[in-house]
Amino acid sequence: MAMHKITVTVNGTAHSAEVESRFLLVHFIREVLGLTGTHIGCDTTHCGACTVLLDGEPVKSCTVLAVQAHGRRVMTVEGLERDGKLDPIQEGFMQEHGLQCGFCTPGMMMTGHALLRRTKNPSEAEIRQAISGNLCRCTGYVNIVKAVQYAAAKQQ
Amino acid sequence: MIPAAFDYHAPESLSDALALLDQHGEDAKVLAGGMSLLPMLKIRLAQVGHLVDIGRIPGLEYAKEEGGFLKIGAATKEAALERSDLIRSKYPILLDTAAVIADPLVRNRATVGGNLAHGDPANDHPATMLALGASVVVRGPKGERAIPVDQFFRGLFTTALASNEILTEIRIPVPPARSGGAYLKLERKVGDFATAGAAAQVTLGAGGAIEKAGIGLTNAGPTPIKAVEAEKFLAGKRPDDQTLQEAGRLAARAASPSPDRRGAADYKREMARVLTVRALKAAIRRAGGPS
Numbered sequence A: 001m002a003m004h005k006i007t008v009t010v011n012g013t014a015h016s017a018e019v020e021s022r023f024l025l026v027h028f029i030r031e032v033l034g035l036t037g038t039h040i041g042c043d044t045t046h047c048g049a050c051t052v053l054l055d056g057e058p059v060k061s062c063t064v065l066a067v068q069a070h071g072r073r074v075m076t077v078e079g080l081e082r083d084g085k086l087d088p089i090q091e092g093f094m095q096e097h098g099l100q101c102g103f104c105t106p107g108m109m110m111t112g113h114a115l116l117r118r119t120k121n122p123s124e125a126e127i128r129q130a131i132s133g134n135l136c137r138c139t140g141y142v143n144i145v146k147a148v149q150y151a152a153a154k155q156q
Numbered sequence B: 001m002i003p004a005a006f007d008y009h010a011p012e013s014l015s016d017a018l019a020l021l022d023q024h025g026e027d028a029k030v031l032a033g034g035m036s037l038l039p040m041l042k043i044r045l046a047q048v049g050h051l052v053d054i055g056r057i058p059g060l061e062y063a064k065e066e067g068g069f070l071k072i073g074a075a076t077k078e079a080a081l082e083r084s085d086l087i088r089s090k091y092p093i094l095l096d097t098a099a100v101i102a103d104p105l106v107r108n109r110a111t112v113g114g115n116l117a118h119g120d121p122a123n124d125h126p127a128t129m130l131a132l133g134a135s136v137v138v139r140g141p142k143g144e145r146a147i148p149v150d151q152f153f154r155g156l157f158t159t160a161l162a163s164n165e166i167l168t169e170i171r172i173p174v175p176p177a178r179s180g181g182a183y184l185k186l187e188r189k190v191g192d193f194a195t196a197g198a199a200a201q202v203t204l205g206a207g208g209a210i211e212k213a214g215i216g217l218t219n220a221g222p223t224p225i226k227a228v229e230a231e232k233f234l235a236g237k238r239p240d241d242q243t244l245q246e247a248g249r250l251a252a253r254a255a256s257p258s259p260d261r262r263g264a265a266d267y268k269r270e271m272a273r274v275l276t277v278r279a280l281k282a283a284i285r286r287a288g289g290p291s
């Protein structure tokens, strides 16, 4: 069994661990680091519940090996809040009722956060397109779009 | 689901990667974006002793014009292709294609080379590359060779790549003036593979007739399909509706789709026909011809 010593910077802090080749990034985040805000939904690369930012880009962490993240930066939903202050995207989901059960929410927020870094004032079509790899079974997406729009306006 | 055990290698040069592949033979596989391979390993559709990750090898991600070719590095991510100014301005057919592959999160990892090397007739790039007359550049222990894409796909999940070879670059001849291309895909929902898909690339002559046409079909058989009869039929013809309809019929005749949850074989063949006609019309419009 091949083991690898990896160091991954998660939410600004470097974490080292010894992992098997086949160990997935999502398990490293949830089980090794105890950051359970990142969810596992489908486990088949479809739903986006496991979305984290890898070097700033949203990816499905159930389909990335932990060793692939060695030496890279990961940001999870726990990294959104800074010094007790919510990120605009978190505020948006709260103000616009962007969630019901909340299962998809961490992934949605990571994708929304990444979109707003790249596109300051996205159109509704751009928002819908950006979140098209994140599935929500509750809200019908309307309030999720509003939540991202709220955050965009807040960041202006 | 954690895949069955394997060993992971992250070579930092192409020659190290090739040495690892040569050493482990059939027991090793290249890992690019992992968006096809990792799901297959997780659900045990594939098993492998060694994964050779090419993601840390510098110099495999680019899209540039050089020496009469558009050259795309094999490890170029779909998302990078979508954002490339060169692709957006000059190769809308590639933008059409990248934009309908999987979803934006998958496209942040998935690579153009992987999309071809996987040999899946359901993947979207093969049809486009067939229409564009592309070649793939492959490196192995004995050096480099170029393989025209119309000789690359050998069977379901099977390509001309040997187990100790790496696809390094895709080369597309820069189309002459008055050329245009388009890719159209029918999908049930975002992220689904094509029910049917058609790529068309045309060059118009000075008089407005079609000088050259390339047509590729997605998910229309065990391999990506080049609709050769339709291409030949179009050469030298004026692009009127009747001609394009006949090309659509000929392209559909080249298709041999299998029935599945996306539809019956006849339905898929009919969709291949309709999409071919529409892709040709869009390509002709982009080439500056009548729509």
Ligand SMILES: Cc1cc2nc3c(=O)[nH]c(=O)nc-3n(C[C@H](O)[C@H](O)[C@H](O)COP(=O)(O)OP(=O)(O)OC[C@H]3O[C@@H](n4cnc5c(N)ncnc54)[C@H](O)[C@@H]3O)c2cc1C
Binding pocket: A044, A045, A046, B029, B030, B031, B032, B033, B034, B035, B036, B037, B038, B039, B054, B074, B075, B100, B101, B102, B103, B106, B109, B110, B111, B112, B113, B114, B115, B116, B117, B118, B119, B122, B123, B124, B125, B161, B165, B166, B167, B168, B191, B192, B193, B194
């Ligand atoms: C939810 C979901 C939806 C999808 N929908 C679509 C879709 O609609 N259309 C579509 O086209 N694709 C789709 N895909 C597939 C996705 O685009 C794949 O990632 C892509 O086809 C393979 O690229 P990759 O870089 O991820 O390759 P990997 O998964 O890393 O590799 C795939 C295969 O190619 C080989 N390989 C990769 N790169 C090289 C190389 N440079 N040299 C030699 N061999 C190599 C590997 O050994 C492996 O056998 C989907 C995937 C998912 C998870």
Ligand code: FES
Binding pocket: A039, A040, A041, A042, A043, A044, A045, A046, A047, A048, A049, A050, A051, A060, A061, A062, A063
């Ligand atoms: S759990 Fe990763 S995409 Fe669904």
Ligand code: FES
Binding pocket: A098, A099, A100, A101, A102, A103, A104, A105, A135, A136, A137, A138, A139
């Ligand atoms: S809020 Fe329940 S899945 Fe989105």
